[in-house]
Amino acid sequence: MTETYTESNRTEVRINSERLRRRFDEFNEIAATEKEGVNRPSLSDANREARDQLVEWFEKVGLETTIDEMGNIFGRRKGQNNDLAPVLVGSHVDSQYFGGRFDGVIGVLGGLEVVETLVNAGIKTERPIEVVSWSNEEGVRFQPDMLGSGVFCDRFDLEYAYGRCDKDGKTFGEELERINYRGDAPCEPRDLHRYFELHVEQGPYLNEEEISVGVVEGVYGFSWMNVSFEGQADHAGPTPMHLRNDTLVAMSNVVESVRQITATTGTDLVGTVGSVDVSPNSINVIPESVEFTIDFRSYDNETVQTAVDHIQNEIQWAGEREGVEWDVEEIMRVDAEPFDDTCIETVKRAAEHTNVEYIQMVSGAGHDANYLNTICPTSMVFVPSVGGVSHTEDEYTEWEDVVAGTDVLLHAVLQESDGR
Template identity: 70%
Template sequence: MADPTVDGERFRRRFDEFSDIGATENGGVNRPSLSDENKAARDTVVEWFREAGLAVTVDEMGNIFGRRAGANPDADPVLFGSHVDSQYNGGRYDGVVGVLGALEAVEALNDADVTTDRPLEVVAWSNEEGVRFQPDMLGSGVFCDQFDLEYAYEREDKDGKRFGEELERIGYKGDAPCEPRDLHCYFEMHVEQGPFLEQEGLPVAAVEGVFGFSWMNVTFEGQANHAGPTPMDMRHDAFVATADVTRSVRRLTATEGTDLVGTVGSVDVWPNAINVIPETVEFTVDFRSYDDAVVDAAVEQIQREIAHAAEREGLEYEFEEIMRVDADPFDQSCIDTVVDAAETVGCEYTRLVSGAGHDANYLNKIAPTSMIFVPSVDGISHRESEFTEWEDIVTGTEVLLEAVRSKAAE
C-alpha cells in the first residue's frame, strides 16, 4: 500500500475553478455569506465532496459536512476544514485553501486506498467572515453552543434581510441539528494573514493559539448645521470626536501592550454632505492581544477617551461592546501533532499565535484543536491582492494530511 500523496495539480485545478465563482476584475472574489455567489460556492463544495465519496450533511446553520467512513464507525471523528464565504471583494485564499486542502487530503487517502481507524469529516463553516451578518464565525459559534440558533437566524444585513430567511432562500437551511457533538479533534489550515512566515522564509506554522479581541460599536450624536455660517465655537461635530477617538486608538496600541493592535474599521457618517456639519457618526473599534488583561485595559481606556471626546464637542454618545472573545491557547497535543507532521513531511516550520479569529476559536471549546498556517505574501489578506505561493499551499496540505492521519489512528 502506497503512502498517501497530495496531488498538487488536481488541487490547483479545483482551486482555479473555485476562484472563478464570484471572481472580481482585480483577481479577488466576492462571495459574502448567503449571497448567490456563496450559494454557487456551496453547490460546488457539495458536488466535489460527493465525487470524493463523502457522505454530505447540511445542518440548521448551513454548515456543510462531508464524512469519510473509518474502520471503527463508532469512534469520534477527526474534523478538519474552514470556510468558503469571503469578504466583500476579498482574496481567493482566505478560508478556501482550508476546505479544498482538506478535500485534497481525503482524495490522497482515496488514491492510496487507505482507510483510517477513525472517521474523517471535512467541514465548510457558515458565515465565518461576518461582513454581511454580524457577528463573525456564526456557523461554528452555534455548532459549539456559543450562540443560540434563533439569535443567529435573526441577524440582519444592512438591507434588513435576516440570516435564517437568506439561508432558506439559497437552499442551505439543513435538517441536521447544529449543536455540539463528540469529536476526537479539529484541524484548520489557513493562510497566515500576516507577514511573519514570509519574512522568515518558512512554509508552515503550527498555531499555538489565537488573540483575544473586543469589538465595540460607538455612536456620537451632535448637531447638523451649515458648514459656512456656523462659527467654530458653536459646532457640535460628531466626526471631530470620531477623529479624536481614532487617534486615541493608535496611541493606545503604541503604549498599552507589545502585541496590542487596534483598528477603527467601519465608519458611517450622517448626513455625509460636503457642506453640512456631521450630526451622527457610528463607528467600530477593534482591539486584539494574546493577553486578555491588555485588551480589557484598552477597552476601559477607550471608553474614557470616548467620553472625553463627546464632552469636548458637546455630544451625546452610545457605547456597546458587541463582541468579546478571550485569548485562546490551542491543545498542546494537537500542536505537537502538527509539529510532528511538519517533521515527517520534511519542511521547515515555526510556531505562531494568530492575530485573526477563526472557526478554530470556537471548536477549541468543545474539542482538542490546532491550526496550520501557510504564508501570506506581503502579509496581505482581506484584499483582492491576497496571494500565497502554490508550493506553500501544497506543503501545508501535506502537513494537514499527516496530522489528520496521525490523529485518526489514535
C-alpha cells in the same frame, strides 16, 4: 484502488499537488472576478454553485455527505472503527463580496485533498475522518460571522441564526431554504476527536519571514466599542473657534489616542477606528454628531482590558475639552482563545515530518476554529498571505506554500486518526 497499506507509504505519503491545483482552478471559476478573486457571499447563487461542486467532489471521492440544519456540509470517510469520534478538518467556502481565492477554500479543498490522498494510497485509519465546509464564516452578508460553526458549537441557537437579516431584509433561514441547503442533520455539538483548520494567515508575518507554515497556538481576544459624541451644529463661517462644540474634533482626539495606546500598552495590541458616521456631513456645517467604532485586539486579555479602560478616559476627556456629550458602549468582548497543546504539538510534528519550516504564532483574525476549540481539541495551520493582504481580490498565496500547508494537514490528520 488496489494499493495496500504499509508503514512506509504512511510515512512517505504526500498530497497530489497537480490534482489540488486543478480543483482550485475549477472551483474558483465559480463567480470569479476580473482580478482573480471570487465573489461568493454566503447563501448567494454563487455560494450555492460552490456548494454543489463541493458535494459532487465529496461524493466522487466516496465520502458520505451530510448537510445539517445550518447548511454546514460534512463529508465522512469511514475508519476501521466507526465507534470512535472522527478527526474533523475544514473551513469555509463563502467569501467576501470581492474576496480572495484561498481564504477558507484552502481549508476545505485541502481537507478533501488529504482524504483523497489517503484513499488513493490505500491508507486506512482507525478513526473516521470528516471534511466540513461551515456556513456564513465571513459575516459580510449576515452578521455575526462564523454563524454555522457558532450554532454547531452551541454559541448561538438555530432560531437566532435563521432570523439574521441581510441588508435587503432577507433572512438566513429563507435564503438557506432557497438555495436548497437547509439539511436535516441536527446542528449541535457532537463527539469530535480533533479539529484542524488550514487557512491563509491574512497577516504579514510568514511572508516577511519567508516561512511556509505557521503553527497556530491561539487567537487574539478583542473588544468592540461603539462611541458617539453629540455637539452643536452651526455655520462654519460666522461661528468663532472658541464657541464651537465640534464632535469631529473630539473624535479625532480619540483616534489619535487609540494609536497612542497601542504604542504604549502591550507589545501585540492593535487598535482600529474602522467605521465613522458623521452628521450632517456637510462642508460648511460644524459636525453635530459623530458615531464611530473602536476595535482593540491582543492575545493578552488584560492588555485588552487596559486599552478599554484607557480609551474610556480619553473619550471622556475629549468630550469635556470640546464641550460635547459622549457615550461609549462595548458591544462585544471575546477573550483570547489558546488552542489545545496536544494539537499544537501534533501540527509541529507534522511540519517536522514533512520537512517544512514553521514558526509558532497567534492569529489576529477569528476563525471557525475558535468555536470548535470550545467543544474539542483544536489547532490551525497557517500559510503565508503575500504582502499580508486579505479580504480583497489581491489576496494571494504561493502555490508551494499551499502544498506545504496541505501536507502538514495530512500528517496532522494521520497522527491523530490512529485510534489512540
